[in-house]
Amino acid sequence: MNDVLVFGRTGQVARELQHLAPVLALGRDAADLAQPGACAAAIYAHHPRAVINAAAYTAVDRAEGEEGLATTINGTAPAEIAAACAALNVPLVHISTDYVFPGSGQAPWAPDDAAAPANAYGRSKWASEQGIRARGATHAILRTSWVFSAHGNNFVKTMLRLSDTCDEISVVEDQIGGPTPARAIAAACLSIAQQLQDAPDKTGTYHLSGAPDASWYSFAREIITAAGRPTRVRGIPTSAYPTPAARPLNSRLDCIATTATFGLPRPDWHAGLKECLTELGVIT
Numbered sequence: 008m009n010d011v012l013v014f015g016r017t018g019q020v021a022r023e024l025q026h027l028a029p030v031l032a033l034g035r036d037a038a039d040l041a042q043p044g045a046c047a048a049a050i051y052a053h054h055p056r057a058v059i060n061a062a063a064y065t066a067v068d069r070a071e072g073e074e075g076l077a078t079t080i081n082g083t084a085p086a087e088i089a090a091a092c093a094a095l096n097v098p099l100v101h102i103s104t105d106y107v108f109p110g111s112g113q114a115p116w117a118p119d120d121a122a123a124p125a126n127a128y129g130r131s132k133w134a135s136e137q138g139i140r141a142r143g144a145t146h147a148i149l150r151t152s153w154v155f156s157a158h159g160n161n162f163v164k165t166m167l168r169l170s171d172t173c174d175e176i177s178v179v180e181d182q183i184g185g186p187t188p189a190r191a192i193a194a195a196c197l198s199i200a201q202q203l204q205d206a207p208d209k210t211g212t213y214h215l216s217g218a219p220d221a222s223w224y225s226f227a228r229e230i231i232t233a234a235g236r237p238t239r240v241r242g243i244p245t246s247a248y249p250t251p252a253a254r255p256l257n258s259r260l261d262c263i264a265t266t267a268t269f270g271l272p273r274p275d276w277h278a279g280l281k282e283c284l285t286e287l288g289v290i291t
Contacts, residue, residue: 011200012055014038014046014088015062019156020102023193024061031055040064040084041076050091057200058092060085060101061193067106067128068251074127081131086138093144098203100196105152105184105216107133110255113183115220117261118150118212126252136212145207147199149192149265152216152258153226155279156189157286162223166230167289170238176231180224180242184258185216188279195271202269209268214260217276226276233280234289 015021016034024030031053038049040062050058064070064080085101092099106129107122124130136148155161169176195215203209221229224242231238245254262273284290 010056011197012050012053012058014040014060018061019154019159019161019189020192021061022158023156023190024059024196027193028197040080043079043084043087046084047087047091050088050095050097054095055097057204058088058097058099059196059200060088060099063102064131067126070127070131071251074131077127077131078134082134082138085135086142089139089142089144089146093142098145098200098207099139100147100149100200101135101139102192103136103148103150104129104132105150105258105260106255107136107150108255110257112257115259115261118214118264125255128252145203145210147203147210148212149196149199150212150214150260151187151192152184152260153186154189154192155186155283157283162226163230163280163283166227167234170231170234170236173238175239175241176227177241177243178224178227179245179248180222181244182254182256182258183220183222185218185220185260185273186226186276187215187217188274188276188283191217191274191279198271199269213265213268214262215265215271216260216262216273217279218273220259229277230280233284
């Protein structure tokens with residue numbers, strides 16, 4: 008797919024987008040989301056056939072003390088991007104998060120469930136969703152969770168790093184969600200962008216997370232086992248691992264609408280993990 012403008016260049020999904028397609032990926036030097044007007048200007052300058060916003064403020068704990076900056080990057084800038092897309096009749100795919108939900112209960116969150124973010128990062132991402140919808144662009148807001156890849160900072164790489172020096176790792180076992188390969192998210196974004204060009208009535212909010220749902224503890228055990236490491240993994244409650252930002256206990260996402268509308272099934276995170284470990288050279 009040609010003429011796709013991507014905001015983000017070095018993040019996990021942005022890296023995978025560049026791996027999968029000849030996109031034009033703009034880093035912070037070319038379009039800084041902390042300067043929302045620059046992002047809109049980039050769209051007018053390049054006039055792409057589709058835009059994918061894969062850039063974000065993702066430091067969840069630091070956002071508790073930098074909510075203003077997080078909201079500018081995650082909320083105001085996407086709204087300005089959407090306004091430019093609406094003006095040029097260009098479809099927008101925007102990546103959001105399960106953190107817009109409160110994280111309570113056990114049922115998977117549906118796209119139309121009420122948002123109630125429990126931390127600053129979630130509030131900033133919810134602001135982006137509201138801003139995009141208000142601008143009237145053809146769009147897909149794609150909420151995802153627990154992203155991992157061979158690039159950047161993520162849970163898989165943290166577990167591998169800790170297993171290099173630790174005999175035992177303690178991991179929370181009462182937070183449940185769907186680990187999601189960044190490459191699967193990138194492929195979904197490209198497919199959705201193309202489909203929105205052909206069928207703008209598919210505009211809406213959708214979910215994509217890896218299957219099957221798992222706890223961080225069970226995900227960690229699978230990582231350590233697949234990597235062939237002897238490290239023990241011990242399950243602990245969230246209360247034993249306090250963080251500045253509250254974490255949702257329930258990050259399950261209902262992805263039925265994404266499959267029905269775009270023909271995109273939930274990605275198998277076991278397969279994605281094997282691909283990631285192979286790319287990292289951990290397994291062959």
